[in-house]
Amino acid sequence: MRRRTFLELALAASASVPTLAGAGRARLGRVVVVGAGFGGATAARYLRLLSGGRIEVTLVDQHAAFTSCPVSNRVLGGQRTLDDISFGYDPLRRNHGVRFLRGGVTAIDADKSRIVVDGEALPYDRLVLAPGIDFIFDAFPQLASAQERIPHAWKAGPQTRNLQRQLMAMRDGGVFTIVVPPQPYRCPPAPYERACQVAFYLKRHKPRSKVVVLDANPVITSKRVLFERAWRELYPDIIEYLPGSEVRQVDVASKTVKTIFDTVKSDVLNFIAPQRAGRIAREGGLANAEGRWCAVDSLSYESTALPRVHVIGDAIDSNLPKSAHMANAQAKICARAIVDLMLGGVPDPAPAFANTCYSFVDDRQAMHISTIYRYDAAKKGMAADGAGFLSDRPSAQEGADADAWAQQIWGDVLGQAARPRTAPGAHT
Numbered sequence: 001m002r003r004r005t006f007l008e009l010a011l012a013a014s015a016s017v018p019t020l021a022g023a024g025r026a027r028l029g030r031v032v033v034v035g036a037g038f039g040g041a042t043a044a045r046y047l048r049l050l051s052g053g054r055i056e057v058t059l060v061d062q063h064a065a066f067t068s069c070p071v072s073n074r075v076l077g078g079q080r081t082l083d084d085i086s087f088g089y090d091p092l093r094r095n096h097g098v099r100f101l102r103g104g105v106t107a108i109d110a111d112k113s114r115i116v117v118d119g120e121a122l123p124y125d126r127l128v129l130a131p132g133i134d135f136i137f138d139a140f141p142q143l144a145s146a147q148e149r150i151p152h153a154w155k156a157g158p159q160t161r162n163l164q165r166q167l168m169a170m171r172d173g174g175v176f177t178i179v180v181p182p183q184p185y186r187c188p189p190a191p192y193e194r195a196c197q198v199a200f201y202l203k204r205h206k207p208r209s210k211v212v213v214l215d216a217n218p219v220i221t222s223k224r225v226l227f228e229r230a231w232r233e234l235y236p237d238i239i240e241y242l243p244g245s246e247v248r249q250v251d252v253a254s255k256t257v258k259t260i261f262d263t264v265k266s267d268v269l270n271f272i273a274p275q276r277a278g279r280i281a282r283e284g285g286l287a288n289a290e291g292r293w294c295a296v297d298s299l300s301y302e303s304t305a306l307p308r309v310h311v312i313g314d315a316i317d318s319n320l321p322k323s324a325h326m327a328n329a330q331a332k333i334c335a336r337a338i339v340d341l342m343l344g345g346v347p348d349p350a351p352a353f354a355n356t357c358y359s360f361v362d363d364r365q366a367m368h369i370s371t372i373y374r375y376d377a378a379k380k381g382m383a384a385d386g387a388g389f390l391s392d393r394p395s396a397q398e399g400a401d402a403d404a405w406a407q408q409i410w411g412d413v414l415g416q417a418a419r420p421r422t423a424p425g426a427h428t
Helices: 003-012 038-050 073-077 090-096 158-169 190-205 224-234 279-283 324-342 396-414
Strands: 029-034 055-061 065-067 086-088 099-102 105-109 114-117 120-123 126-129 133-135 175-180 210-215 239-242 247-251 256-259 263-265 268-271 275-277 309-311 352-360 366-376 381-384
Touching: 029 038, 029 120, 038 055, 038 090, 038 126, 038 324, 038 396, 055 324, 073 158, 073 190, 073 352, 090 099, 105 279, 126 324, 158 190, 158 268, 175 190, 175 263, 190 210, 190 224, 190 239, 190 352, 275 279, 309 324, 324 352, 324 396, 352 396, 366 396
Parallel strands: 029 055, 029 126, 055 099, 126 309, 175 210, 175 268, 210 239
Antiparallel strands: 065 086, 105 114, 114 120, 133 275, 247 256, 256 263, 352 366, 366 381
């Protein structure tokens, strides 16, 4: 199957509109979606599409604009700016009738079927949560208040810009350290792509510097062979990879990390902490899988903790990668299931979708992995259908495909062709 064909099928998965003929045009109900990232914004759009506009949808987020985590590592490499990957929500309102409400959700009152947004009650018939991830600083509480000095930059936005500025200000001959948490975490290959992008920048501008990757995992967690090859061929004297690096101590002032094997003092320290479901999911009693993730029914993404509350994206407990493409696909399954349930039917008993993930190794070359997932009735969850497809090696053609993937998924999430606020190009 050609790569572009696979991509088109992956983005179209589970997006067919159910037949509403004979069901009348009565309003079906009100759905509130909390979190306007890849999962939440997609769910809001498809709830309107799949219901023929008969479901009233309110999308709630504390941010005024959508900023893409995919592609954000390229801001560090100098090929993109934050404006290039940031978009407004107006197309969802204008093209699909989604009401956007900016605010912070402070409570979920499931008994009264409402949430509280900045002190105001907002009722729902069904609630969709796409809360994303928060960070676990229990082992190193000093990092929670040191995010300006030691940013995670694992949520694209101001911290991405902060990390870029620290990289640009770093002395030639300095050390940029990336701490990778144990799985599961958001976007498995992203720390290693980040190492490539930082190394690409250093190779051009500060060639005596190096990147140290302190990985808590025993091996590279995704695209291992391809990353190892890229590091050998492109950055042999820049990237130093140290697997099995369990962190024991962090000194904020000196940016020094002690692991069970090494002590690394950094000029720039990018500490990516372990992760869990976002705050509102935990405070709402939805993080019922080890107190960390949200358990859901994979046919509808309805929470196993609260009825008529659905959870999608990185916050759920599943054997699926925590990726933007997964959140986008889950949102479509969830939206379809909610429409079916509001029509008095049942969710599709055999959902299937694909996950595609690209990683850039320099300014032009990328590589990807694609996998199809199908519902396994015996395990009551999604499972990989075969080994999937992995690139032979990074290439400029795959870089062009990666750019096309980003444009397609942004358009799918936001409801129109996504145009960056500035023209793509080199930014140093």
